[in-house]
Amino acid sequence: MMKQKLKKQNTIPGLVLLLLMFFSSFSASLVAQERITGVVKDVSGAPIPGVNVLQKGTLKGTATDFDGNYSIKLVPGQKKLVFSFIGFKTQEISIGGKTVINATLEENAQSLDEVVIIGYAAVSREKVLGSLGTVKAESIEQATPVSALEGIQGKVSGVQILTNGGPGEGLDIRIRGTSTFEGGVNPLYVVDGQQLEDIDNLNPDDIESMEVIKDGATGAIYGTNGANGVILITTKKGKPGDLKVNISSISGISQLVGDIRVANTRQRLRYERLKAGAVITGFESDTLGILRNYSWDLQKLITRPAIRQQINVAITGGNDKAKFYWNNGFLNEDGIVMNSNFRRLTSNIKLDLNLSKNLTMGTRVNLTFDEKNGLDEAQVFVQLVERIPYFPVFEPDGSYAQEFGGRQNPLAETLATRTNRNYRAQIFSYAQLQILPKLTFKATLGINYNFSKYNNFNPIITLNPATPIATGQERFTNNSDLQQESFINYKNKWGKHTFGAFAGMQTQVWNSERFDIRANFNNEYVETFGNTDPLNIVILNGTDNYRNRYRRLG
Incomplete structure (x- = not known):
């Protein structure tokens, strides 16, 4: 009997140790799979700098350095990496649990023969000496963006896109920093030859390609307007053939990845006492003892899962003499802050005519209505962080409580x-x-x-x-x-x-x-x-x- 008990006592620690070793190796494997590294070379073995590396179906991307090396942190779900660069064939490689993925890209002579419209002339891509980044419609559609600029996020090296995350908020894009005499940072947008200050009204589903000019020499034809870089956008047009109707629908949901960590009442009171020069003894006054268990979690009161719905209906057709493209889009996007929402209706019509062997004409009409409701989400979250946790949200009579120092009640502000x-x-x-x-x-x-x-x-x-x-x-x-x-x-x-x-x-x-x-x-x-x-x-x-x-x- 004593031997059996002793045998059981020796087995349990061994089993615990075995389980610990298993979970340790499993977690180490998970951590290792979060980041992929590698090098990208051509068929001759030379490293290729500036290659775009994108996790397929996401906005997660990076670019190779001067030696062709890259490192990318993955998001769960997608299992392929996409490698693309001007003059080379795009390559997709399955991740398959690997931590190191090297790629060899083959030259694509056809892409070098493509024509790019820069300024007022058509130039062969191989003769463009400056820095030029390209994003095609297929790549934009994979990202399912709400705005046109989201379609190039993470796909063109050296381009930084900033947003506060609210529904319908415009994006700030920086290609070379602040360069204009007016102090602006956004580039010049040229849509089918028309110069625009912003493209917030452009439906991403209407875009055929986007070219990002990142150097001053290539964009010099645009003068000071292109001092911060130029983004050339070509919209889709009709193709000869029978009438075609394409309907696409996208639905999704967004929510906070995690709560914003802020000081609770106990931590705030301790900070205020130390700041006032009090000695922390472990004993508290009756008032402090009551307040320390009195705390409001406004994050749960003012945030919600946000639903997004997007529908596009495109009609195309034509012949050798006339081609047309008509796309209607609807977008409804809720914000994660209560009572915030963005709606957009777009209608884009494009007609191209070959009137004779030497004469061509065309027109494009883009109509847009959009409506944005609610506060600036960044402003609301700043108030959440600055808010004193033991201040009440409601007064005893049910009205919204105000804070000292002129701070507004974040929950009350969402009702404005x-x-x-x-x-x-x-x-x-x-x-x-x-x-x-x-x-x-x-x-x-x-x-x-x-x-x-x-x-x-x-x-x-x-x-x-x-x-x-x-x-x-x-x-x-x-x-x-x-x-x-x-x-x-x-x-x-x-x-x-x-x-x-x-x-x-x-x-x-x-x-x-x-x-x-x-x-x-x-x-x-x-x-x-x-x-x-x-x-x-x-x-x-x-x-x-x-x-x-x-x-x-x-």
């Missing part, structure tokens, strides 16, 4: 009305005439119109219960941009030598108007300016109401 609506229309037309076999004339006309309405309403019960006045603001903005270009190109080739000449003129006219009005409301449940005392209406003056007109001829 903040709506921004944009109505946009972009029209671009061109006509090209082949005067001689080597002489071409082209004229373009582009119109970009944007009307926006911003509404801000703060009820008494949400933001400022101490002051029995509800406040509101409305802002109306009209922006229009007219561009006209006429230019003539001559290009000839003798043997291995190519000669080209170019002459043209560009005219651009901007017009901007803004009207801003603020008022106090007698009844917070009626959000119209007819519910105000005329003496409480303030029409802002100075720079808040203006009309501006600017011309440029070049």
